[in-house]
Amino acid sequence: xxxxxxxxxxxxxxxxLVGFEVISKVPATLHTPLMSGANSIHGIVLVGAMFIASQAxxxxxxxxxxxxxxxxxxxxVGGYVVTDRMLQMFRKKPTAPKAASGSGGASGASGA
Amino acid sequence: MSQEWLTTVVYLAWLVGAACFVLGLHQMxxxxxxxNGNRLSAVGMAIAVVATLFGLVTGPGGLSGIAWAIxxxxxxxxxxxxxxxxxxxxxxxxxxxxxxxxxxxxxxxxLVAIDDxxxxxxxxxxxxxxxxxxxxxxxxxxxxSGSLIAGGKLQGLIPGKPIYAPGGQLTTIAVAAIxxxxxxxxxxxxxxxxxxxxxxxxxxLGLVVATGLIFGITxxxxxxxxxxxxxxxxxxxxxxxxxxxxxxxxxxxxxxxSGALVGASGGILTKLMADAMNRSxxxxxxxxxxxxxxxxxxxxxxxGSVRAVSADDAAIQMAYAQxxxxxxxxxxxxxxxxxQVRELAELLESRGVEVKYxxxxxxxxxxxxxxxxxxxxxxxxxxxxxMEEINPEFDRADVALxxxxxxxxxxxxxxxxxxxxxxxxxxxxxxxxIIVIKxxxxxxYAGMDNELYTDPKTGMLFADAKEGLAAxxxxxxxx
Numbered sequence: 159x160x161x162x163x164x165x166x167x168x169x170x171x172x173x174x175l176v177g178f179e180v181i182s183k184v185p186a187t188l189h190t191p192l193m194s195g196a197n198s199i200h201g202i203v204l205v206g207a208m209f210i211a212s213q214a215x216x217x218x219x220x221x222x223x224x225x226x227x228x229x230x231x232x233x234x235v236g237g238y239v240v241t242d243r244m245l246q247m248f249r250k251k252p253t254a255p256k257a258a259s260g261s262g263g264a265s266g267a268s269g270a
Numbered sequence: 271m272s273q274e275w276l277t278t279v280v281y282l283a284w285l286v287g288a289a290c291f292v293l294g295l296h297q298m299x300x301x302x303x304x305x306n307g308n309r310l311s312a313v314g315m316a317i318a319v320v321a322t323l324f325g326l327v328t329g330p331g332g333l334s335g336i337a338w339a340i341x342x343x344x345x346x347x348x349x350x351x352x353x354x355x356x357x358x359x360x361x362x363x364x365x366x367x368x369x370x371x372x373x374x375x376x377x378x379x380x381l382v383a384i385d386d387x388x389x390x391x392x393x394x395x396x397x398x399x400x401x402x403x404x405x406x407x408x409x410x411x412x413x414x415s416g417s418l419i420a421g422g423k424l425q426g427l428i429p430g431k432p433i434y435a436p437g438g439q440l441t442t443i444a445v446a447a448i449x450x451x452x453x454x455x456x457x458x459x460x461x462x463x464x465x466x467x468x469x470x471x472x473x474x475l476g477l478v479v480a481t482g483l484i485f486g487i488t489x490x491x492x493x494x495x496x497x498x499x500x501x502x503x504x505x506x507x508x509x510x511x512x513x514x515x516x517x518x519x520x521x522x523x524x525x526x527x528s529g530a531l532v533g534a535s536g537g538i539l540t541k542l543m544a545d546a547m548n549r550s551x552x553x554x555x556x557x558x559x560x561x562x563x564x565x566x567x568x569x570x571x572x573x574g575s576v577r578a579v580s581a582d583d584a585a586i587q588m589a590y591a592q593x594x595x596x597x598x599x600x601x602x603x604x605x606x607x608x609x610q611v612r613e614l615a616e617l618l619e620s621r622g623v624e625v626k627y628x629x630x631x632x633x634x635x636x637x638x639x640x641x642x643x644x645x646x647x648x649x650x651x652x653x654x655x656x657m658e659e660i661n662p663e664f665d666r667a668d669v670a671l672x673x674x675x676x677x678x679x680x681x682x683x684x685x686x687x688x689x690x691x692x693x694x695x696x697x698x699x700x701x702x703x704i705i706v707i708k709x710x711x712x713x714x715y716a717g718m719d720n721e722l723y724t725d726p727k728t729g730m731l732f733a734d735a736k737e738g739l740a741a742x743x744x745x746x747x748x749x
Contacts, residue, residue, distance in 0.1 A: 177534025236352025
């Protein structure tokens with residue numbers, strides 16, 4: 159194997175280990191956004207699609223590159239937008255009114 | 271700038287992008303920073319894409335007019351379609367959209383590999399390059415068709431129940447064998463051990479891709495709808511791997527790093543989910559007991575009688591309770607009753623009842639999906655409690671309201687010798703009183719009777735999750 163390939167293999171293995179370390183700490187509640195977020199990251203294959211587009215020199219390659227670019231762009235843009243929509247919902251509601259109604263109700267219940 | 275400088279700048283930009291992905295994923299550890307993490311990851315993606323475009327334009331030969339057109343039109347159409355569907359999809363349909371995005375990602379990886387292969391087969395590729403190209407094409411094809419089937423099952427376009435191809439698992443194995451043989455032939459051809467003309471190699475590649483596509487279909491069809499989250503997670507991991515393979519082919523570090531990251535994350539998620547269901551990933555993929563009938567059901571006889579309860583009675587119990595724990599499950603997600611449950615919870619809170627939600631790790635249709643659904647219905651995040659956190663609290667709970675959850679509440683899991691033995695469950699049976707909203711006495715995914723339902727403390731409210739919750743809300747209001 160060429161030195162370039164060996165370097166790539168080293169990067170690959172280390173990145174897998176980094177992935178295990180980074181991800182194993184995520185709480186279960188965030189697993190769906192995480193899956194969606196990771197899903198957008200593999201849209202990076204768009205970069206590969208752009209590469210084959212730059213090298214295309216015949217109709218078959220044009221077509222393959224075009225579909226690949228379209229797919230990759232859909233994966234990237236859609237993935238990030240839908241993940242953001244999910245995470246947007248994990249906001250905390252203002253707790254003040256709830257606490258007030260909670261204590262008021264509690265005294266009423268104990269009175270009953 | 272000299273060419274070397276330009277290459278260096280582009281390469282460094284790719285590394286910045288890859289670093290953003292790692293840091294972004296790390297920030298998704300906590301709800302407070304998760305959104306920033308996702309944005310950081312998106313910034314990394316933008317940097318990587320722009321750097322690539324810059325590198326292509328300034329590289330030797332530049333970018334032809336046609337290539338520009340392909341890239342810009344592709345970005346516009348794909349990006350637009352992704353943006354539109356992601357903005358407009360209902361949150362309950364979100365798992366299938368993620369599956370579709372996964373499918374197109376896998377498809378893109380396969381197409382990149384196929385195009386590379388066609389180019390390389392006329393030039394004569396090295397052995398190692400061929401291995402990565404063929405692996406990318408096969409894995410990408412499997413994820414493409416498999417994710418489409420998974421999405422179709424979740425959407426209800428394809429029946430969620432296990433479907434077996436003619437010949438069953440044998441067909442799947444045969445298809446996989448053909449794909450494997452084709453892959454080996456291509457690799458031997460590249461290694462010089464076999465004499466293949468370039469047209470033969472293309473035909474073999476076509477065969478490998480076709481069998482990859484068929485394998486994706488026959489692999490996912492026999493898996494039940496409730497297992498789809500595990501499958502999507504697994505396919506997500508596959509797509510990452512396919513992207514990394516493409517990275518090896520074009521010697522691109524950002525593809526390799528991101529692909530490996532996603533491969534690892536998908537793998538972990540898949541294992542976590544399978545663990546939570548007390549099953550092995552292999553078991554699920556092999557169609558396990560999802561399709562089996564009667565084999566495990568005989569373990570428990572229907573001992574004891576079931577007590578039905580009316581919405582009015584249930585409402586009184588909850589309204590005069592100190593604290594209520596709501597246990598939402600798959601049935602709530604299917605009935606899209608998240609708004610009704612929040613409405614009921616707010617009514618109870620306004621009467622001074624403390625309400626919490628007990629979220630099993632695999633509640634809903636994807637890990638954490640229940641949180642997303644409830645968050646969409648404006649349930650405050652602090653009320654959502656994970657299993658380890660809420661389990662001790664069931665002992666103090668006056669009422670546990672189970673909505674469309676079954677196997678994850680079955681006390682039989684604590685005993686050895688049945689299908690769900692050892693599965694982590696919510697201690698719903700520890701509550702002083704239990705109300706279960708369920709359409710019928712039908713069995714859950716594991717095909718077992720739930721002992722919780724015959725517990726003397728349990729009242730069954732037979733209704734669809736949405737109707738049942740709405741009836742409870744009306745009854746509480748009327749009190």
